[in-house]
Amino acid sequence: MANALLFIxxxxxxxxxxSWTMLNDELLDRSTVEQYLFELxxxxxxxHHEVYVGKYDSRNVRSFLENFNVLEDCYPxxxxxxxxxxxxxxxxxxxxxxxxxxxxxxxxxxxVADSPLYxxxxxxxxxxxxxxLIYNHAxxxxxxxxxxxxxxxEPFSIDIASNDVMLSLWFSENRYPRRVFHDTDKHRxxxxxxxxxxxxxxxxxxxxxxxxxxAVGLKGSTTLFNFDTKHNYIIQFMNDNVAYEGEVYYHxxxxxxxxxxxxxxxxxxILEKSRVK
Numbered sequence: 001m002a003n004a005l006l007f008i009x010x011x012x013x014x015x016x017x018x019s020w021t022m023l024n025d026e027l028l029d030r031s032t033v034e035q036y037l038f039e040l041x042x043x044x045x046x047x048h049h050e051v052y053v054g055k056y057d058s059r060n061v062r063s064f065l066e067n068f069n070v071l072e073d074c075y076p077x078x079x080x081x082x083x084x085x086x087x088x089x090x091x092x093x094x095x096x097x098x099x100x101x102x103x104x105x106x107x108x109x110x111x112v113a114d115s116p117l118y119x120x121x122x123x124x125x126x127x128x129x130x131x132x133l134i135y136n137h138a139x140x141x142x143x144x145x146x147x148x149x150x151x152x153x154e155p156f157s158i159d160i161a162s163n164d165v166m167l168s169l170w171f172s173e174n175r176y177p178r179r180v181f182h183d184t185d186k187h188r189x190x191x192x193x194x195x196x197x198x199x200x201x202x203x204x205x206x207x208x209x210x211x212x213x214x215a216v217g218l219k220g221s222t223t224l225f226n227f228d229t230k231h232n233y234i235i236q237f238m239n240d241n242v243a244y245e246g247e248v249y250y251h252x253x254x255x256x257x258x259x260x261x262x263x264x265x266x267x268x269x270i271l272e273k274s275r276v277k
Contacts (some may be wrong), residue, residue: 003176004052005130007120008040008092009139012063017115020107020141024067032070037082040137043094043164045269048219050171053130054092055123057116090218095119106150121151131174132158135167159184172213177248181209181237187253199253202231212237212250216267225266227273229253233265234274 011024027033047054059169061083068079086092096119105112105121112118120134136142145166148155158255159174161167183189183201189208203211207230215224215237237252 003130004171004174005049005123005127005132006047006052006054007095007116007132007134008054008056009116009134009136010056010060010064011137011139012060013066015063017060017063018107018112018117019110020117021115022139024064028067033079034082036138037079037086039164041086041089042269043135043137043167044086045267046164046168046171046216047090049217049222049224050175051177052171054087055091055095055120056092057119058094058096059119060116068277071098095123098123104150104152107147109150112149117149121156122151124149124158125154132156133167133170133174134158134160136160136162138162168214168216171259177243177246179209179212179215180247180249181205181212182249182251183208184251189249198275201253201254202233203228203235203254208235208252211235212252216270218265218267221265223265224250225270227270229273232272232274 003016011027013024016023027036053073065080065083078183082151095116105118107117112121117140120132124132134140141161142160145160148161149158150156159170161170183205183228186198187201189201189203189205191202201208207228211226211228212224215226215235217224222241224237224239226235226237227233228235231254233254233256235254237251240251242249
C-alpha cells in the first residue's frame, strides 16, 4: 500500500467552511481561473511516478465552484470539467466516500467542523503508517510547512506544500519506495565507463542521487529526467527493474547530444530548464 496520502484543498466561495479557508473571489475571470487550474495540473505533473493515494473533499469542491456557476456558459471548457479532468488524470477520489463525521476535531484548539481538514483528520487514526500531505493551492491560511490536528483528542501531524517546488521536495524526502541511483560499467560516474561511444555520466554518485530524487517523467513511462545545472545537460534515468523492499534502482547518463527525436520523450518542464543557460 502507498505510504503517502495526498489531499488537495481549494479556495471557497463567499461562505468558507472555516476561518482558515481562503476565498476565490480573485479568480472570477476566465484567464485567472484557467491559469489557477493550469498551475494545479502542472504541479501534479511530478506525480506520474509517485506512489500515493490522492483525495479531494467534494464539499470543498462544490464551494469552490459556486462562484463560477453563473459564468459556466462563458467558458468553452467549463471549470468543473477542467477540475474533473485533473482529478481523473492524477487519480484523486472523494474523501467523503470513505469517512464518517462522528469525532471531535480541532486545529489550534478550535473546532474544525464539517470542513476539508475534518475530512482529512478522520483518516488519520486508521492510517498511522502513512505520511500525510495537504497541497494547499492558495486555499488555506496556515503558516509553516506542518500543522497538528487533534482528532478525538489525539494529535496528528500533517505536512503542507503550497507550490510545485515544495511538492517535489516532499516526495523526494517521503516517497515509498525510495529511489536508489548507481552507476554501471557502461555509464560510470564522472565518465569513467569502459564502453566505447557510450553516453557519459558526468556527475558523481551522490550528485546523481540528488538529481534522481527530484527527477520527473511522462505518464506510462518508467524513464525519468532532470536538468543537471552543474554540467548544463539533461540527465536521463533508466529503471533497472530491480527492487528490494522499500527501494527501486536506477542508472543514468547525460544527454550530451540532444537530438530532436529525443526531445519528444522528455517532459516539457525539463526541456525548458535546459534552455535557460
